[in-house]
Amino acid sequence: MKKTWRMLYVTLGVFLWVSAFPAAGARAADQVRIGAIYPMTGPAASTGAEMTDAITLAVDIINGKYDLDLPLARTKGLPNLKGATIKVIFADHQGKPDIGQAEAERMITTEKVAALMGCYYSSVTTTASIAAERHKIPFLNPESTDPKLTERGFRYFFRTTPFDDPFAENFFQFLNDMKKQKKVKVDSVAIVHENTSFGMGVAVAEKKYAGKYGYKVAADIMYAEKGTSFVSEVQKLRASGADVVMPASYTADAILYMKTFKDLRYMPQAILAMDAGYIAEDYRKTLGKDGEYVLSREVWAL
Structure with missing residues:
Protein backbone atom coordinates (compact mmCIF):
# COMPACT_ATOMS: atom_id res chain seq x y z
CA MET A 1 0.00 0.00 0.00
CA LYS A 2 2.83 2.41 0.86
CA LYS A 3 4.39 1.86 -2.56
CA THR A 4 1.01 2.54 -4.21
CA TRP A 5 0.70 5.90 -2.46
CA ARG A 6 4.28 6.78 -3.37
CA MET A 7 3.58 5.92 -6.99
CA LEU A 8 0.36 7.97 -6.89
CA TYR A 9 2.27 11.12 -5.93
CA VAL A 10 4.91 10.43 -8.58
CA THR A 11 2.28 9.82 -11.26
CA LEU A 12 0.44 13.04 -10.48
CA GLY A 13 3.74 14.83 -10.90
CA VAL A 14 4.36 13.02 -14.17
CA PHE A 15 1.05 14.13 -15.64
CA LEU A 16 1.60 17.70 -14.48
CA TRP A 17 4.98 17.57 -16.23
CA VAL A 18 3.50 16.10 -19.41
CA SER A 19 0.94 18.88 -19.64
CA ALA A 20 3.77 21.38 -20.02
CA PHE A 21 4.82 19.87 -23.35
CA PRO A 22 3.19 21.53 -26.38
CA ALA A 23 3.16 18.21 -28.21
CA ALA A 24 0.84 16.75 -25.61
CA GLY A 25 -1.93 19.16 -26.56
CA ALA A 26 -1.19 18.99 -30.26
CA ARG A 27 -2.10 15.30 -30.52
CA ALA A 28 -5.68 15.74 -29.38
CA ALA A 29 -7.59 18.79 -28.23
CA ASP A 30 -9.57 16.99 -25.54
CA GLN A 31 -7.42 14.01 -24.55
CA VAL A 32 -3.74 13.32 -23.86
CA ARG A 33 -2.63 9.72 -24.43
CA ILE A 34 0.18 8.41 -22.22
CA GLY A 35 1.83 5.01 -22.55
CA ALA A 36 2.75 3.14 -19.34
CA ILE A 37 4.95 0.04 -19.67
CA TYR A 38 5.23 -2.17 -16.56
CA PRO A 39 5.62 -5.83 -15.50
CA MET A 40 2.04 -7.09 -15.29
CA THR A 41 3.06 -10.73 -15.53
CA GLY A 42 6.26 -12.51 -14.55
CA PRO A 43 8.28 -12.44 -11.30
CA ALA A 44 7.51 -8.78 -10.51
CA ALA A 45 3.81 -8.86 -11.42
CA SER A 46 2.68 -7.80 -7.93
CA THR A 47 4.81 -4.67 -8.16
CA GLY A 48 3.40 -3.95 -11.61
CA ALA A 49 -0.12 -4.29 -10.20
CA GLU A 50 0.61 -1.73 -7.48
CA MET A 51 1.94 0.69 -10.07
CA THR A 52 -0.97 0.30 -12.46
CA ASP A 53 -3.39 0.78 -9.54
CA ALA A 54 -1.63 4.01 -8.57
CA ILE A 55 -1.62 5.29 -12.15
CA THR A 56 -5.32 4.47 -12.57
CA LEU A 57 -6.13 6.34 -9.36
CA ALA A 58 -4.05 9.33 -10.46
CA VAL A 59 -5.91 9.48 -13.78
CA ASP A 60 -9.25 9.44 -11.96
CA ILE A 61 -8.12 12.29 -9.68
CA ILE A 62 -6.91 14.40 -12.60
CA ASN A 63 -9.86 13.77 -14.90
CA GLY A 64 -12.37 14.40 -12.12
CA LYS A 65 -12.57 17.18 -9.57
CA TYR A 66 -11.93 16.43 -5.89
CA ASP A 67 -11.39 18.38 -2.70
CA LEU A 68 -8.01 16.76 -2.03
CA ASP A 69 -4.66 18.30 -1.18
CA LEU A 70 -3.02 16.70 -4.21
CA PRO A 71 -1.62 18.11 -7.47
CA LEU A 72 -4.33 18.61 -10.14
CA ALA A 73 -7.10 17.32 -7.84
CA ARG A 74 -9.13 20.53 -7.55
CA THR A 75 -9.33 21.20 -11.27
CA LYS A 76 -10.96 19.01 -13.89
CA GLY A 77 -8.46 17.75 -16.45
CA LEU A 78 -5.13 19.40 -17.25
CA PRO A 79 -5.40 23.17 -16.68
CA ASN A 80 -2.46 23.97 -18.98
CA LEU A 81 -4.26 22.17 -21.81
CA LYS A 82 -7.71 23.73 -21.37
CA GLY A 83 -9.07 20.85 -19.30
CA ALA A 84 -7.91 18.01 -21.56
CA THR A 85 -8.30 14.61 -19.93
CA ILE A 86 -5.70 11.87 -19.68
CA LYS A 87 -5.97 8.39 -21.11
CA VAL A 88 -3.31 5.86 -20.13
CA ILE A 89 -2.58 2.88 -22.36
CA PHE A 90 -0.93 0.08 -20.39
CA ALA A 91 1.46 -2.52 -21.74
CA ASP A 92 3.06 -5.57 -20.10
CA HIS A 93 6.81 -6.00 -20.67
CA GLN A 94 6.97 -9.25 -18.61
CA GLY A 95 10.39 -8.22 -17.29
CA LYS A 96 11.91 -8.63 -20.78
CA PRO A 97 13.89 -5.79 -22.41
CA ASP A 98 13.04 -6.81 -25.98
CA ILE A 99 9.30 -6.83 -25.24
CA GLY A 100 9.59 -3.48 -23.48
CA GLN A 101 11.22 -1.93 -26.53
CA ALA A 102 8.66 -3.46 -28.87
CA GLU A 103 5.80 -2.14 -26.72
CA ALA A 104 7.36 1.33 -26.69
CA GLU A 105 7.52 1.27 -30.49
CA ARG A 106 3.90 0.11 -30.69
CA MET A 107 2.74 2.79 -28.27
CA ILE A 108 4.42 5.52 -30.30
CA THR A 109 3.57 4.38 -33.82
CA THR A 110 0.16 2.73 -33.33
CA GLU A 111 -1.32 4.17 -30.14
CA LYS A 112 0.05 7.65 -30.95
CA VAL A 113 0.96 8.45 -27.33
CA ALA A 114 2.31 11.89 -26.46
CA ALA A 115 4.71 10.50 -23.85
CA LEU A 116 5.83 7.25 -22.22
CA MET A 117 6.50 6.27 -18.61
CA GLY A 118 7.97 3.16 -16.96
CA CYS A 119 9.39 0.58 -16.73
CA TYR A 120 10.49 -0.38 -13.15
CA TYR A 121 13.13 -2.82 -14.45
CA SER A 122 16.24 -0.79 -15.30
CA SER A 123 17.04 -3.18 -18.14
CA VAL A 124 13.62 -2.63 -19.73
CA THR A 125 13.76 1.11 -19.17
CA THR A 126 17.06 1.09 -21.07
CA THR A 127 15.59 -0.43 -24.22
CA ALA A 128 12.17 1.24 -24.12
CA SER A 129 13.70 4.69 -23.71
CA ILE A 130 15.89 4.10 -26.78
CA ALA A 131 12.71 3.82 -28.85
CA ALA A 132 11.33 7.02 -27.29
CA GLU A 133 14.56 8.89 -27.96
CA ARG A 134 14.57 7.77 -31.58
CA HIS A 135 11.03 9.11 -32.07
CA LYS A 136 11.66 12.26 -29.97
CA ILE A 137 8.93 11.29 -27.50
CA PRO A 138 9.35 12.29 -23.82
CA PHE A 139 10.04 9.31 -21.56
CA LEU A 140 9.64 9.79 -17.82
CA ASN A 141 11.08 7.23 -15.44
CA PRO A 142 9.88 7.32 -11.82
CA GLU A 143 11.57 4.22 -10.40
CA SER A 144 14.53 2.69 -12.30
CA THR A 145 17.83 3.33 -10.53
CA ASP A 146 20.67 2.12 -12.77
CA PRO A 147 23.11 5.10 -12.86
CA LYS A 148 23.84 4.54 -16.56
CA LEU A 149 20.30 5.51 -17.57
CA THR A 150 21.07 9.21 -17.18
CA GLU A 151 24.63 8.96 -18.48
CA ARG A 152 23.63 8.34 -22.10
CA GLY A 153 23.14 11.96 -23.12
CA PHE A 154 19.49 11.45 -24.09
CA ARG A 155 17.43 14.61 -24.64
CA TYR A 156 14.00 13.04 -24.10
CA PHE A 157 14.70 10.87 -21.04
CA PHE A 158 13.81 12.22 -17.58
CA ARG A 159 14.21 10.43 -14.25
CA THR A 160 12.55 11.62 -11.03
CA THR A 161 14.06 9.09 -8.61
CA PRO A 162 17.55 9.13 -7.10
CA PHE A 163 19.84 6.39 -8.41
Whole structure:
Protein backbone atom coordinates (compact mmCIF):
# COMPACT_ATOMS: atom_id res chain seq x y z
CA MET A 1 0.00 0.00 0.00
CA LYS A 2 2.83 2.41 0.86
CA LYS A 3 4.39 1.86 -2.56
CA THR A 4 1.01 2.54 -4.21
CA TRP A 5 0.70 5.90 -2.46
CA ARG A 6 4.28 6.78 -3.37
CA MET A 7 3.58 5.92 -6.99
CA LEU A 8 0.36 7.97 -6.89
CA TYR A 9 2.27 11.12 -5.93
CA VAL A 10 4.91 10.43 -8.58
CA THR A 11 2.28 9.82 -11.26
CA LEU A 12 0.44 13.04 -10.48
CA GLY A 13 3.74 14.83 -10.90
CA VAL A 14 4.36 13.02 -14.17
CA PHE A 15 1.05 14.13 -15.64
CA LEU A 16 1.60 17.70 -14.48
CA TRP A 17 4.98 17.57 -16.23
CA VAL A 18 3.50 16.10 -19.41
CA SER A 19 0.94 18.88 -19.64
CA ALA A 20 3.77 21.38 -20.02
CA PHE A 21 4.82 19.87 -23.35
CA PRO A 22 3.19 21.53 -26.38
CA ALA A 23 3.16 18.21 -28.21
CA ALA A 24 0.84 16.75 -25.61
CA GLY A 25 -1.93 19.16 -26.56
CA ALA A 26 -1.19 18.99 -30.26
CA ARG A 27 -2.10 15.30 -30.52
CA ALA A 28 -5.68 15.74 -29.38
CA ALA A 29 -7.59 18.79 -28.23
CA ASP A 30 -9.57 16.99 -25.54
CA GLN A 31 -7.42 14.01 -24.55
CA VAL A 32 -3.74 13.32 -23.86
CA ARG A 33 -2.63 9.72 -24.43
CA ILE A 34 0.18 8.41 -22.22
CA GLY A 35 1.83 5.01 -22.55
CA ALA A 36 2.75 3.14 -19.34
CA ILE A 37 4.95 0.04 -19.67
CA TYR A 38 5.23 -2.17 -16.56
CA PRO A 39 5.62 -5.83 -15.50
CA MET A 40 2.04 -7.09 -15.29
CA THR A 41 3.06 -10.73 -15.53
CA GLY A 42 6.26 -12.51 -14.55
CA PRO A 43 8.28 -12.44 -11.30
CA ALA A 44 7.51 -8.78 -10.51
CA ALA A 45 3.81 -8.86 -11.42
CA SER A 46 2.68 -7.80 -7.93
CA THR A 47 4.81 -4.67 -8.16
CA GLY A 48 3.40 -3.95 -11.61
CA ALA A 49 -0.12 -4.29 -10.20
CA GLU A 50 0.61 -1.73 -7.48
CA MET A 51 1.94 0.69 -10.07
CA THR A 52 -0.97 0.30 -12.46
CA ASP A 53 -3.39 0.78 -9.54
CA ALA A 54 -1.63 4.01 -8.57
CA ILE A 55 -1.62 5.29 -12.15
CA THR A 56 -5.32 4.47 -12.57
CA LEU A 57 -6.13 6.34 -9.36
CA ALA A 58 -4.05 9.33 -10.46
CA VAL A 59 -5.91 9.48 -13.78
CA ASP A 60 -9.25 9.44 -11.96
CA ILE A 61 -8.12 12.29 -9.68
CA ILE A 62 -6.91 14.40 -12.60
CA ASN A 63 -9.86 13.77 -14.90
CA GLY A 64 -12.37 14.40 -12.12
CA LYS A 65 -12.57 17.18 -9.57
CA TYR A 66 -11.93 16.43 -5.89
CA ASP A 67 -11.39 18.38 -2.70
CA LEU A 68 -8.01 16.76 -2.03
CA ASP A 69 -4.66 18.30 -1.18
CA LEU A 70 -3.02 16.70 -4.21
CA PRO A 71 -1.62 18.11 -7.47
CA LEU A 72 -4.33 18.61 -10.14
CA ALA A 73 -7.10 17.32 -7.84
CA ARG A 74 -9.13 20.53 -7.55
CA THR A 75 -9.33 21.20 -11.27
CA LYS A 76 -10.96 19.01 -13.89
CA GLY A 77 -8.46 17.75 -16.45
CA LEU A 78 -5.13 19.40 -17.25
CA PRO A 79 -5.40 23.17 -16.68
CA ASN A 80 -2.46 23.97 -18.98
CA LEU A 81 -4.26 22.17 -21.81
CA LYS A 82 -7.71 23.73 -21.37
CA GLY A 83 -9.07 20.85 -19.30
CA ALA A 84 -7.91 18.01 -21.56
CA THR A 85 -8.30 14.61 -19.93
CA ILE A 86 -5.70 11.87 -19.68
CA LYS A 87 -5.97 8.39 -21.11
CA VAL A 88 -3.31 5.86 -20.13
CA ILE A 89 -2.58 2.88 -22.36
CA PHE A 90 -0.93 0.08 -20.39
CA ALA A 91 1.46 -2.52 -21.74
CA ASP A 92 3.06 -5.57 -20.10
CA HIS A 93 6.81 -6.00 -20.67
CA GLN A 94 6.97 -9.25 -18.61
CA GLY A 95 10.39 -8.22 -17.29
CA LYS A 96 11.91 -8.63 -20.78
CA PRO A 97 13.89 -5.79 -22.41
CA ASP A 98 13.04 -6.81 -25.98
CA ILE A 99 9.30 -6.83 -25.24
CA GLY A 100 9.59 -3.48 -23.48
CA GLN A 101 11.22 -1.93 -26.53
CA ALA A 102 8.66 -3.46 -28.87
CA GLU A 103 5.80 -2.14 -26.72
CA ALA A 104 7.36 1.33 -26.69
CA GLU A 105 7.52 1.27 -30.49
CA ARG A 106 3.90 0.11 -30.69
CA MET A 107 2.74 2.79 -28.27
CA ILE A 108 4.42 5.52 -30.30
CA THR A 109 3.57 4.38 -33.82
CA THR A 110 0.16 2.73 -33.33
CA GLU A 111 -1.32 4.17 -30.14
CA LYS A 112 0.05 7.65 -30.95
CA VAL A 113 0.96 8.45 -27.33
CA ALA A 114 2.31 11.89 -26.46
CA ALA A 115 4.71 10.50 -23.85
CA LEU A 116 5.83 7.25 -22.22
CA MET A 117 6.50 6.27 -18.61
CA GLY A 118 7.97 3.16 -16.96
CA CYS A 119 9.39 0.58 -16.73
CA TYR A 120 10.49 -0.38 -13.15
CA TYR A 121 13.13 -2.82 -14.45
CA SER A 122 16.24 -0.79 -15.30
CA SER A 123 17.04 -3.18 -18.14
CA VAL A 124 13.62 -2.63 -19.73
CA THR A 125 13.76 1.11 -19.17
CA THR A 126 17.06 1.09 -21.07
CA THR A 127 15.59 -0.43 -24.22
CA ALA A 128 12.17 1.24 -24.12
CA SER A 129 13.70 4.69 -23.71
CA ILE A 130 15.89 4.10 -26.78
CA ALA A 131 12.71 3.82 -28.85
CA ALA A 132 11.33 7.02 -27.29
CA GLU A 133 14.56 8.89 -27.96
CA ARG A 134 14.57 7.77 -31.58
CA HIS A 135 11.03 9.11 -32.07
CA LYS A 136 11.66 12.26 -29.97
CA ILE A 137 8.93 11.29 -27.50
CA PRO A 138 9.35 12.29 -23.82
CA PHE A 139 10.04 9.31 -21.56
CA LEU A 140 9.64 9.79 -17.82
CA ASN A 141 11.08 7.23 -15.44
CA PRO A 142 9.88 7.32 -11.82
CA GLU A 143 11.57 4.22 -10.40
CA SER A 144 14.53 2.69 -12.30
CA THR A 145 17.83 3.33 -10.53
CA ASP A 146 20.67 2.12 -12.77
CA PRO A 147 23.11 5.10 -12.86
CA LYS A 148 23.84 4.54 -16.56
CA LEU A 149 20.30 5.51 -17.57
CA THR A 150 21.07 9.21 -17.18
CA GLU A 151 24.63 8.96 -18.48
CA ARG A 152 23.63 8.34 -22.10
CA GLY A 153 23.14 11.96 -23.12
CA PHE A 154 19.49 11.45 -24.09
CA ARG A 155 17.43 14.61 -24.64
CA TYR A 156 14.00 13.04 -24.10
CA PHE A 157 14.70 10.87 -21.04
CA PHE A 158 13.81 12.22 -17.58
CA ARG A 159 14.21 10.43 -14.25
CA THR A 160 12.55 11.62 -11.03
CA THR A 161 14.06 9.09 -8.61
CA PRO A 162 17.55 9.13 -7.10
CA PHE A 163 19.84 6.39 -8.41
CA ASP A 164 21.92 3.60 -6.90
CA ASP A 165 25.15 5.54 -6.39
CA PRO A 166 23.90 7.73 -3.50
CA PHE A 167 21.85 4.83 -2.13
CA ALA A 168 25.00 2.68 -1.94
CA GLU A 169 26.97 5.44 -0.22
CA ASN A 170 24.15 5.87 2.30
CA PHE A 171 24.48 2.19 3.25
CA PHE A 172 28.13 2.62 4.23
CA GLN A 173 27.47 5.90 6.01
CA PHE A 174 24.80 4.04 7.98
CA LEU A 175 27.25 1.26 8.87
CA ASN A 176 29.79 3.84 10.01
CA ASP A 177 27.15 5.46 12.21
CA MET A 178 26.24 2.08 13.70
CA LYS A 179 29.89 1.36 14.48
CA LYS A 180 30.37 4.76 16.07
CA GLN A 181 27.14 5.10 18.00
CA LYS A 182 26.22 1.49 18.81
CA LYS A 183 29.74 -0.03 18.84
CA VAL A 184 28.66 -2.65 16.30
CA LYS A 185 31.59 -4.57 14.79
CA VAL A 186 31.20 -4.56 11.01
CA ASP A 187 34.25 -4.89 8.79
CA SER A 188 33.09 -6.79 5.70
CA VAL A 189 30.17 -7.04 3.31
CA ALA A 190 28.97 -9.56 0.74
CA ILE A 191 27.23 -8.28 -2.37
CA VAL A 192 24.73 -10.57 -4.10
CA HIS A 193 22.94 -9.26 -7.16
CA GLU A 194 20.95 -10.32 -10.20
CA ASN A 195 22.56 -10.11 -13.63
CA THR A 196 20.57 -7.36 -15.36
CA SER A 197 21.56 -3.70 -15.47
CA PHE A 198 19.90 -3.04 -12.09
CA GLY A 199 21.92 -5.62 -10.20
CA MET A 200 25.18 -4.93 -11.98
CA GLY A 201 24.83 -1.19 -11.43
CA VAL A 202 24.22 -1.78 -7.72
CA ALA A 203 27.32 -3.98 -7.44
CA VAL A 204 29.55 -1.36 -9.08
CA ALA A 205 28.29 1.34 -6.71
CA GLU A 206 28.56 -0.80 -3.58
CA LYS A 207 32.11 -1.93 -4.36
CA LYS A 208 33.08 1.69 -5.01
CA TYR A 209 31.84 2.87 -1.63
CA ALA A 210 33.04 -0.19 0.26
CA GLY A 211 36.53 0.87 -0.82
CA LYS A 212 35.96 4.52 0.03
CA TYR A 213 34.71 3.75 3.55
CA GLY A 214 37.19 0.98 4.31
CA TYR A 215 35.04 -2.16 4.18
CA LYS A 216 36.23 -5.48 2.79
CA VAL A 217 34.10 -6.99 0.03
CA ALA A 218 34.18 -10.60 1.18
CA ALA A 219 32.08 -11.83 -1.76
CA ASP A 220 30.62 -10.43 -4.97
CA ILE A 221 28.07 -12.95 -6.22
CA MET A 222 26.14 -12.41 -9.45
CA TYR A 223 23.29 -14.79 -10.26
CA ALA A 224 20.85 -15.26 -13.12
CA GLU A 225 17.57 -13.43 -12.49
CA LYS A 226 14.46 -15.59 -11.99
CA GLY A 227 16.49 -18.37 -10.37
CA THR A 228 15.05 -21.69 -9.23
CA SER A 229 17.64 -22.45 -6.53
CA PHE A 230 20.01 -20.23 -4.56
CA VAL A 231 21.55 -22.91 -2.35
CA SER A 232 24.97 -22.52 -3.99
CA GLU A 233 24.90 -18.73 -3.67
CA VAL A 234 23.89 -18.84 0.00
CA GLN A 235 26.61 -21.38 0.74
CA LYS A 236 29.11 -18.95 -0.81
CA LEU A 237 27.74 -16.15 1.35
CA ARG A 238 28.19 -18.28 4.46
CA ALA A 239 31.73 -19.25 3.43
CA SER A 240 32.68 -15.61 2.88
CA GLY A 241 32.19 -14.82 6.56
CA ALA A 242 30.79 -11.39 5.67
CA ASP A 243 29.27 -9.39 8.50
CA VAL A 244 26.59 -7.81 6.29
CA VAL A 245 24.84 -9.08 3.15
CA MET A 246 23.79 -6.51 0.53
CA PRO A 247 21.30 -8.01 -1.97
CA ALA A 248 19.83 -6.52 -5.15
CA SER A 249 16.95 -8.73 -6.28
CA TYR A 250 13.49 -8.48 -7.79
CA THR A 251 10.50 -9.97 -5.98
CA ALA A 252 10.59 -13.69 -6.82
CA ASP A 253 14.34 -13.88 -6.24
CA ALA A 254 14.15 -11.94 -2.97
CA ILE A 255 11.53 -14.37 -1.68
CA LEU A 256 13.56 -17.43 -2.67
CA TYR A 257 16.73 -16.02 -1.12
CA MET A 258 15.02 -15.46 2.23
CA LYS A 259 13.52 -18.95 2.15
CA THR A 260 16.98 -20.38 1.42
CA PHE A 261 18.54 -18.35 4.25
CA LYS A 262 16.03 -19.96 6.62
CA ASP A 263 16.43 -23.47 5.20
CA LEU A 264 20.22 -23.30 5.55
CA ARG A 265 20.06 -21.46 8.88
CA TYR A 266 22.21 -18.65 7.54
CA MET A 267 21.98 -15.43 9.53
CA PRO A 268 24.40 -12.54 8.86
CA GLN A 269 24.53 -9.60 11.28
CA ALA A 270 22.40 -7.55 8.91
CA ILE A 271 20.82 -7.54 5.47
CA LEU A 272 20.89 -4.17 3.69
CA ALA A 273 18.67 -4.57 0.63
CA MET A 274 18.57 -2.33 -2.41
CA ASP A 275 14.79 -1.90 -2.38
CA ALA A 276 13.09 -3.75 -5.30
CA GLY A 277 11.83 -7.19 -4.25
CA TYR A 278 12.41 -6.61 -0.55
CA ILE A 279 9.66 -4.00 -0.30
CA ALA A 280 7.16 -5.72 -2.62
CA GLU A 281 3.72 -6.66 -1.33
CA ASP A 282 4.17 -10.28 -2.46
CA TYR A 283 7.39 -10.47 -0.42
CA ARG A 284 5.51 -9.55 2.76
CA LYS A 285 2.50 -11.76 2.00
CA THR A 286 4.57 -14.80 1.04
CA LEU A 287 7.18 -14.72 3.79
CA GLY A 288 5.32 -13.20 6.72
CA LYS A 289 7.61 -13.09 9.75
CA ASP A 290 10.36 -14.87 7.81
CA GLY A 291 10.77 -11.73 5.73
CA GLU A 292 11.27 -9.39 8.66
CA TYR A 293 14.45 -7.71 9.96
CA VAL A 294 15.68 -6.74 6.51
CA LEU A 295 16.78 -3.11 6.17
CA SER A 296 15.99 -1.53 2.82
CA ARG A 297 16.59 1.84 1.25
CA GLU A 298 13.70 3.85 -0.19
CA VAL A 299 13.43 6.99 -2.31
CA TRP A 300 11.47 8.97 0.29
CA ALA A 301 9.09 8.63 3.21
CA LEU A 302 5.49 9.85 3.02
